[in-house]
Amino acid sequence: MSSTELRRTALDATHRALGATMTDFAGWDMPLRYGSERDEHVAVRTRAGLFDLSHMGEITVTGPAAADLLNFALVGNIGSVKPGRARYTMICREDGGILDDLIVYRLADTEAGAPHYMVVANASNAQVVLDALTERAAGFDAEVRDDRDAYALLAVQGPESPAILKSLTDADLDGLKYYAGLPGTVAGVPALIARTGYTGEDGFELFVKPEHAVELWRALTRAGEGAGLVPCGLSCRDTLRLEAGMPLYGHELTTALTPFDAGLGRVVKFEKEGDFVGRAALTEAAERAASKPPRVLVGLVAEGRRVPRAGYPVVAGGEVIGEVTSGAPSPTLGKPIAMAYVDPAHAAPGTPGVGVDIRGSHEPYEVVALPFYKRQK
Amino acid sequence: MSNPQQLRYSKEHEWLSGAEDGASTVGITEHAANALGDVVFVQLPEVGDSVSAGETCGELESTKSVSDLYSPVSGEVTEVNEDVVNDPSLVNSAPFEGGWLFKVRITDEPADLLSADEYTAFTAG
Helix, strand or coil, X not given: CCCCCCECCCCHHHHHHCCCEEEEECCEEEEEXXXXXXXXXXXXXXXXXXXXXCCCEEEEEECCCHHHHHHHHCCCCHHHCCCCEEEEEEEECCCCCEEEEEEEEEECCCCCCCCEEEEEECHHHHHHHHHHHHHHCCCCCCEEEECCCCCEEEEEECCCHHHHHHCCCCCCCCCCCCXXXXXXXXXXXXXXXXXXXXXXXXXXXXXXXXXXXXXHHHHHHHHHHHHCEEECXXXXXXXXXXXXXXXXXXXXXXXXXXXXXXXXXXXXXXXXCCCCCCHHHHHHHHHHHHHCCCCEEEEEEECCCCCCCCCCEEEECCEEEEEEEEEEEECCCCEEEEEEEECHHHCCCCCCCEEEEECCEEEEEEEEXXXXXXXXX | XXXXXXXXECCCCEEECCCXXXXXXXXXXXXXXXXXXXXXXXXXXXXXXXXXXXXXXXXXXXXXXXXXXXXXXXXXXXXXXXXXXXXXXXXXXXCCCXXXXXXXXXXXXXXXXXXXXXXXXXXXX
């Protein structure tokens, strides 16, 4: 146990009453699981799960030059995001290294007619992102505001989530597209309702005031009773996102990699107007990636039952050809799976002879394309 | 959670039964199983192996982590639970029963194994 006090979400007492196993995650005391993480995983895939994600870092950016600031500070073209839509993007260092991956929501313009954005950072990077945005805002007519304490975040994920949410809101959920958000009321609680998530399923993320979190959690729990909704912790969230092939900061994304090294060069928008932090380094990274392809992020599926973990070497013909970035037993596939960066020569699906060094023993793995799981629409 | 009175316990969270037909049974406690989460893979010693008290003799892998399995006593392994190899979730669902791990003919036993009450107090602290 660290000596520093862990932060607790507005739902802390609720989690404890539900018997959650808690864990230290990025300085927050968060629910790891309530019962079996496998059951929680399956519930999200087949019915619905309810998550507390209040540890995520919300940063508000407003003002006449808010779009210009975000275009300068981030690698994406935020100026083209319309009100009510959201975009996946990244913030990089001057040398092109990834500081964090982000979702930027453009909310309705302010009363003064200025654009209004909410930047959502990973909990572990929220301070880094806040500091970088604040520093990069110098000279722009825009305000960067730390709103981490202004929001609790609940997520309802899974095929039953639209029906559950519809029973609690008049908001036009059918008209709400993936990666979009609209203000509304859920169970009487004012919320930003976003059709986003990190599970590979259809679902919603609800940004509310912390004082409304418990009331909303209870209402969602009641509304989801008949549909099989269960509370879900961070453990199943990790296996869900891994099956869906979604990168996680600190695993697939780090400051040592540029978006091009991570296979996500498409998020970098060189065509946008004006300079942005990292442009020169990222231009070089793009050229490097084109002439000498970097390691490729692939999926690995075990033939045996031993689980590859982050940092384990990927091997072929007695040589180390890559490294596991995330691994877990996949409840959906019934086998251990992993994401790994491997040399391009071994990255094609079906490449023979690839294994993972699991504590000294070379276990055979099949190279597959990501994701491992894609939901039926 | 209650720890069966007739068993003895190690501080590494293994339990040990009394000797039946010359061998004692070893498993991990419910406390340990809960802490691990869903167990997905177990690697056990082989029949005939010599195990030493307090030393690693296998592996327990859960969704999130891998943990060493320690032997609570020294001796010779006489049987391993193939059911738990085939279905590691038995460690979670029945840690004191169907989820037992191996049987050992004891040659030496540490003096500091705990009674059920002592182990309960140990894990509460």
